[in-house]
Amino acid sequence: MDTKDFIDLEDLYGAHNYLPLDVVIARGKGVWVWDVEGKKYLDCLSAYSAVNHGHCHPRLVKVLKDQGEKLTLISRAFRNDQWPLLAKELCELTGYEMVLPMNSGTEAIETAIKAARKWAYQKKGVPQDQAEIIACSNNFHGRTVTIISFSTETLYRKDFGPFTPGFVIVPYGDAEALEAAIKPNTAAFLVEPFQAEAGIIMPPEGYLKKAKEICERNNVLFVADEIQTGLGRTGKLFACEYEEVKPDILVIGKSLAGGCYAISAVLSPREILGLFKPREHGTTFGANPLACALAREALRVLTEEKLVENSAELGNYFLEKLKTLKSKHIKEIKGKGLLIGIELKQEAGGARRFCEDLKEEGLLCKETHEHVIRFAPPLIIKRDDLDWAFEKVNQVFQKAEKY
Numbered sequence: 276m277d278t279k280d281f282i283d284l285e286d287l288y289g290a291h292n293y294l295p296l297d298v299v300i301a302r303g304k305g306v307w308v309w310d311v312e313g314k315k316y317l318d319c320l321s322a323y324s325a326v327n328h329g330h331c332h333p334r335l336v337k338v339l340k341d342q343g344e345k346l347t348l349i350s351r352a353f354r355n356d357q358w359p360l361l362a363k364e365l366c367e368l369t370g371y372e373m374v375l376p377m378n379s380g381t382e383a384i385e386t387a388i389k390a391a392r393k394w395a396y397q398k399k400g401v402p403q404d405q406a407e408i409i410a411c412s413n414n415f416h417g418r419t420v421t422i423i424s425f426s427t428e429t430l431y432r433k434d435f436g437p438f439t440p441g442f443v444i445v446p447y448g449d450a451e452a453l454e455a456a457i458k459p460n461t462a463a464f465l466v467e468p469f470q471a472e473a474g475i476i477m478p479p480e481g482y483l484k485k486a487k488e489i490c491e492r493n494n495v496l497f498v499a500d501e502i503q504t505g506l507g508r509t510g511k512l513f514a515c516e517y518e519e520v521k522p523d524i525l526v527i528g529k530s531l532a533g534g535c536y537a538i539s540a541v542l543s544p545r546e547i548l549g550l551f552k553p554r555e556h557g558t559t560f561g562a563n564p565l566a567c568a569l570a571r572e573a574l575r576v577l578t579e580e581k582l583v584e585n586s587a588e589l590g591n592y593f594l595e596k597l598k599t600l601k602s603k604h605i606k607e608i609k610g611k612g613l614l615i616g617i618e619l620k621q622e623a624g625g626a627r628r629f630c631e632d633l634k635e636e637g638l639l640c641k642e643t644h645e646h647v648i649r650f651a652p653p654l655i656i657k658r659d660d661l662d663w664a665f666e667k668v669n670q671v672f673q674k675a676e677k678y
């Protein structure tokens with residue numbers, strides 16, 4: 276079977292809820308992947324930052340095999356010997372007292388919403404069913420009906436209503452608007468420290484710090500969605516650290532198990548997650564020993580291979596290099612760590628065609644919203660690989676000067 280055969284099969288039988296580039300990947304190693312024809316590409320998306328450790332990291336593959344032969348799932352009807360250790364290690368790494376494990380990022384956000392509402396009723400004294408959560412314009416927190424209830428993206432919502440009430444939207448980056456939106460019934464403020472899906476949008480400096488102060492002053496929980504920005508992607512362990520903010524609830528996912536398994540988590544002080552009682556919330560695959568063993572090793576790799584430091588250093592290196600690109604199509608180049616976006620001007624005709632051209636040159640990038648090319652390679656990437664990538668990016672922009 277060749278590329279076209281796979282694409283035809285997928286398009287015939289698979290629902291078309293994505294618009295993938297027409298490349299069929301069969302194998303990966305580190306920052307590189309190979310398609311079914313044997314062509315090699317540099318992965319500049321890292322599965323939306325889930326593969327921060329690179330593809331098939333040898334230490335993770337070993338755990339996948341070893342734990343795979345021991346025990347994969349027992350459910351939380353019983354206990355297992357991996358979850359307690361992951362819970363401890365994760366709390367020690369992040370400085371939180373408690374953690375609730377889920378599978379996808381979306382589920383972890385749902386859990387954070389439940390936790391914030393529960394806290395509002397039991398601790399803050401909000402009347403039953405009256406709690407409100409404030410979210411931001413252009414947010415991305417997942418795809419369930421409740422989460423898209425507070426999306427501002429028409430495409431994510433159309434034909435999916437009716438929606439869940441209890442959410443209020445304020446403009447992202449506007450601390451005064453947040454303060455004005457707070458009411459006695461406000462339970463939480465849910466925010467991404469940088470909005471990756473919205474097109475690598477970074478709020479004005481001081482915004483997160485100010486928002487946290489406003490939340491504290493008003494007895495409102497500050498909930499950070501660090502599913503994509505967390506665990507080193509932006510050059511800090513968590514992006515909130517750029518403003519020395521410690522969220523009341525921290526949500527992580529994506530690369531928690533190094534892209535080898537889906538696991539997400541909600542972290543908080545005991546007074547919040549401690550409110551959950553048996554049978555009130557759960558998931559069959561939550562805290563399964565395979566995911567936990569992988570996450571434990573992924574966290575060790577993160578520390579021992581200095582992925583956070585590498586992200587900061589090489590992210591900065593690549594950002595500065597990209598800023599030397601000369602092109603009539605580029606509006607702005609922005610980012611922190613290895614989460615970088617090239618924003619194109621409206622007249623450039625969208626980022627998609629640039630991504631198509633980059634693919635031809637051996638770089639797998641994905642347009643983010645319409646006009647941003649995102650560069651988010653695995654955090655293990657080396658300077659040489661980035662130099663190689665830069666040459667290719669440069670070539671594509673040189674060529675594009677003509678049209």
Ligand SMILES: *Cc1c(COP(=O)(O)O)cnc(C)c1O
Binds near residue numbers: 417471
């Ligand atoms: C990816 C992502 C999610 C959703 O995670 P899934 O694992 O796809 O459910 C939520 N918030 C942010 C910021 C994300 O990047």
